[in-house]
Amino acid sequence: MYKKRVYAKRIKKVLAYLANEGVATVDIVLEATKVNPHDIRRMIHDKILTTSLNYNHIWLIPTKAIKKRKDHWGFYRHRIEKYNRTVPIFHIKRTAKATLSFLASKRPWGITAKEAEDLLGRKCDNVLKQLVDAVAIKERLCNGEKIYLHRIHKRADIQINCRRTNPRFRKEETDEDKEDKVGVITYEEFCDSFREVINEMENKIDISDDRMCALLLMYKTNNTLRTMETWIAYNERIQRAIGMPSPVDHTTLNRAFSDIDEDFL
Numbered sequence: 001m002y003k004k005r006v007y008a009k010r011i012k013k014v015l016a017y018l019a020n021e022g023v024a025t026v027d028i029v030l031e032a033t034k035v036n037p038h039d040i041r042r043m044i045h046d047k048i049l050t051t052s053l054n055y056n057h058i059w060l061i062p063t064k065a066i067k068k069r070k071d072h073w074g075f076y077r078h079r080i081e082k083y084n085r086t087v088p089i090f091h092i093k094r095t096a097k098a099t100l101s102f103l104a105s106k107r108p109w110g111i112t113a114k115e116a117e118d119l120l121g122r123k124c125d126n127v128l129k130q131l132v133d134a135v136a137i138k139e140r141l142c143n144g145e146k147i148y149l150h151r152i153h154k155r156a157d158i159q160i161n162c163r164r165t166n167p168r169f170r171k172e173e174t175d176e177d178k179e180d181k182v183g184v185i186t187y188e189e190f191c192d193s194f195r196e197v198i199n200e201m202e203n204k205i206d207i208s209d210d211r212m213c214a215l216l217l218m219y220k221t222n223n224t225l226r227t228m229e230t231w232i233a234y235n236e237r238i239q240r241a242i243g244m245p246s247p248v249d250h251t252t253l254n255r256a257f258s259d260i261d262e263d264f265l
Contacts, residue, residue, distance in 0.1 A: 010035045011048060015062055023052075023061045023078045023088055052088035053096055054121035059088035066090050073103065075119065089121045096120060096127050097136075100148070104128075104137040109163040110149040110156075141221050143235075144187075157227060164227075165234050187217065187241040211256040213242035218253070225253050 013033045018024060024032070026040060040060070043049040050066060052059035061078070069076045074092040091099040099120065103111045116124035128148055132139045138149045138156045142163060149156035163169050191213040198209065217238070218228040232238055 007039065007042070010039050011043060014040070014043065014049070018049075018060065018062050018065075022065075023059050023080075023090075025058045026051075026060055027058075029060055047094070050090055050094045052090055053099065054089050055086075059090075061088075061090050063094070066092055073107075073119075074099075087121065089119075091120075096122070096124065097131060100124060100127055101131055101136050104131070104148040105150045105155075108159060109166055109169065110140075110147045110159040112145055112147055116148075157224065160223075161227060161230055164231055187238060190217070190220070191241045191243070207256050207259055210242045210244040211253060214244065214253060215257055217242065225251075228253060 010033070014029060014035060017029065017032050021028075026037075029035075029040065030037060040049070044051060044060075047063050049060050050063045051057035052061075059078075061076070066074075066076045070092055076090045077087050078090070080086045080088075091102075093099040093102050100111070100116055103116070103119065111119075113125050113128060116128065128137075128139075131137045132148070135151060138151050138153070140147050140149055140156060140160055142160055147160065147163060149159045194213055194216055195209050198212065214228060214232065217223075218225065223231065232242070232244060
């Protein structure tokens, strides 16, 4: 009972200090309040305090303060001084894993590693990989970029469609930069190589090259027929790569695939 009262007094002292300062580093809180490092760790474990997602978790804030000041996606960014670039970032989910899982599942268009880095103020590649390995989120390839999405397949499809049709991402999808990059094969090179292989084969089929290229990209990017139809409709670069002058219906692609002979496959 005595220990509980002592711990409660220390909590009150730390919260009172942070109420005046807003946020502070762990060292500053220890110096100002004279509490033990063990008490700070216990307060973090008890969700009384939350550490920053960036700056190696050295900044502290009362957890209740985040809920009062959070933005639409649950973030709170605190600028230390007016012209200071130090901006500790906090989130209602408290940890990087929980935050990234929340964003990948709740954002209508999912999240990329670069977007995660901009939001959390830190590198997130390893954490995202751990979440994918734990099947907490799903990883898909969209226009040569990894997108992290909801773990349920149908919801992930909706997020991918939203990213492809959302105007804010249209510029990235239609990027015409031809600069060579190591280890990267463009859609144009991919389809051109496929056409060359088709022309060199002895077995011929009565299916146009553009539909064959569309089917190949569909399976290479792990898309559905309907998703591929939407991709072609809203992405001029894909239309040019597969050589299709106008969007094709998913039923046409399905019929084309049904007409492919097993020996040809």
